[in-house]
Amino acid sequence: MFRTAYAPQSVWTDVPSLGIAMHARVWPGDTTYEVIPVVLVHGLGLSSRSMVPLGRRLAALGYEVLAPDLPGFGSSPAPVDAPWPAGSDVRAQADQLLAWMDARNIRKAVLFGNSLGVQAVVDLAVRFPHRVERLVLAGPPPDPAYRTPLSQYAHVLMNMPFEAPSLNPIMQADYASCGIPRMVQQLRRTVRDPIEQRLPAVQAPALVIRGEHDQALSQAWAEEFTRLLPDGRLVVIEGAAHNVQYTAARVTARLMHAFLQGALTSDAAAAADGVVVPRLADTRDPLAAPKPISTRLHGMLDYATALLCLTLPRALGCSPRTQQVLATNGMMALGYSLFTDYELGAARKIPMPAHLNMDAAGGVQLLLASATVLRGAPAPERLAVAALGLFHLFAAASTQMPMGPARLVPVAAGRRHPPMGTEPGTNEPAPARDFAPA
Incomplete structure (x- = not known):
């Protein structure tokens, strides 16, 4: 709609x-x-x-x-x-x-x-x-x-x-x-x-x-x-x-x-x-694409994926290069998540839009890595890295940005002005309105 x-x-x-x-x-x-x-x-x-x-x-x-x-x-x-x-x-x-x-x-x-x-x-x-x-x-x-x-x-x-x-x-x-x-x-x-x-x-x-x-x-x-x-x-x-x-x-x-x-x-x-x-x-904005991921849920996903990137590749015996790519991604994601201004952030210095842009950049980097630096890695590992990259892009596009x-x-007093198209004193301010779905 x-x-x-x-x-x-x-x-x-x-x-x-x-x-x-x-x-x-x-x-x-x-x-x-x-x-x-x-x-x-x-x-x-x-x-x-x-x-x-x-x-x-x-x-x-x-x-x-x-x-x-x-x-x-x-x-x-x-x-x-x-x-x-x-x-x-x-x-x-x-x-x-x-x-x-x-x-x-x-x-x-x-x-x-x-x-x-x-x-x-x-x-x-x-x-x-x-x-x-x-x-x-x-x-x-x-x-x-x-x-x-x-x-x-x-x-x-x-x-x-x-x-x-x-x-x-x-x-x-x-x-x-x-x-x-x-x-x-x-x-x-x-x-x-x-x-x-x-x-x-x-x-x-x-x-x-x-x-x-x-x-x-x-x-x-x-x-x-x-x-x-x-x-x-x-x-x-x-x-x-x-x-x-x-x-x-x-x-x-x-x-x-x-x-x-x-x-x-x-x-x-x-x-x-x-x-x-x-x-x-x-x-929920009726005139925007649905964004089902709240900032709290996004934070939970951040820490979960970072933990998996740091532990799972070594536990599964992945190639050293795959481990390096995923560990780097996990450390970076963990770092900026701790500083993000959302419910699960510790320092809360990074605005949510900046966090989502970093997620998107990380997703693109993983997709590029799966096609370049991991070219000699086993196919399942490359697919897993590409899937994680797509997940980052999906999360960046599907997370709400309040x-x-x-x-x-209060900069200056200014002049009081009436509603547009009217003479002073002829109209009261209009009530607040919001958007109605078509």
């Missing part, structure tokens, strides 16, 4: 001013909040694929949602007059987004930007304030502390261990699709963007979202970024990293719903330790 519930439509739109047709993933929603659509703008090198989890959940909450592939990324070709590799700067990307909105006849929208997408939507909001209802800015770059292409990309790589394991293949596929030269050129053109100079001119209410483990957005820069906005709110999602729209889609959608309906006020920071979206007790709560950080 999760494969078809609120599945996006693939839509192509001719954009005459760019000379191309742009691709987008579109969710019509249930028309509850369809008057003003929500537009999701991806980050550097990515595409609308990274927006699918958030788009589905916003559609389930009743919003019309559109996620375009900006020119040169995803399925959208580069503009016809753009020289290869056609890496756009911030102003050009904002203009491309606006041209697509014009072609879609979107006169006003809520703009969500992630990473580089934040720079584009902020530029658009400053120059065309009448086209923007509200802004949601997730993981805004570039931090003044590292405004060079090399350091910026290094921080992007540092985020990967803290994202959901299933996001990394999507990122690599998108990077390969757009091409490394285009990514490098766009990174060079956007990394020194003085976004802080434009923030005071943003007229729309803005929600800034930071994942707790975001390596590209420091807490200090997130607070300063929010402080520069005339009407900004900063919320930190615990357990998440840079791509909150994917790894913490359920929490992010509920958070956006509260913001768009005027429920995030400065008063919320004084109540319940600033929690505006609690961690859900029910970890996200949240989302906490409002």
Whole structure:
């Protein structure tokens, strides 16, 4: 059911001013909040694929949602007059987004930007304030502390261990699709963007979202970024990293719903330790693939498999090389399990997403070892190592990753804003909603 519930439509739109047709993933929603659509703008090198989890959940909450592939990324070709590799700067990307909105006849929208997408939507909001209802800015770059292409990309790589394991293949596929030269050129053109100079001119209410483990957005820069906005709110999602729209889609959608309906006020920071979206007790998400393994069960499996890897090969008289491969895997798994932040962890320093990424990496290493360094080992031993590798991959993909709560950080008083599309004082904040299975 999760494969078809609120599945996006693939839509192509001719954009005459760019000379191309742009691709987008579109969710019509249930028309509850369809008057003003929500537009999701991806980050550097990515595409609308990274927006699918958030788009589905916003559609389930009743919003019309559109996620375009900006020119040169995803399925959208580069503009016809753009020289290869056609890496756009911030102003050009904002203009491309606006041209697509014009072609879609979107006169006003809520703009969500992630990473580089934040720079584009902020530029658009400053120059065309009448086209923007509200802004949601997730993981805004570039931090003044590292405004060079090399350091910026290094921080992007540092985020990967803290994202959901299933996001990394999507990122690599998108990077390969757009091409490394285009990514490098766009990174060079956007990394020194003085976004802080434009923030005071943003007229729309803005929600800034930071994942707790975001390596590209420091807490200090997130607070300063929010402080520069005339009407900004900063919320930190615990357990998440840079791509909150994917790894913490359920929490992010509920958070956006509260913001768009005027429920995030400065008063919320004084109540319940600033929690505006609690961690859900029910970890079963009707719009996600089933994940039957709890963190507690995962911990039990970790220690059991590590113990088997350290004892069973020697007891069965396996070849020395097989014993070495399995013992190494067992020691590594035991080590990072003891430091994982779950029920059976001892030190609890490693976030669960990082643990699952290490599990996945260990699974791949075992599969490679069964085909390479163990080539001369008996077939049953090689099959056993490969099976263990597949088990690690299965466990990484099937384990729940609890996200949240989302906490409002009291950065500045800001202005109280009404629900989107209304005049001040005409509506009360909407009640909290969650997703209903289709």
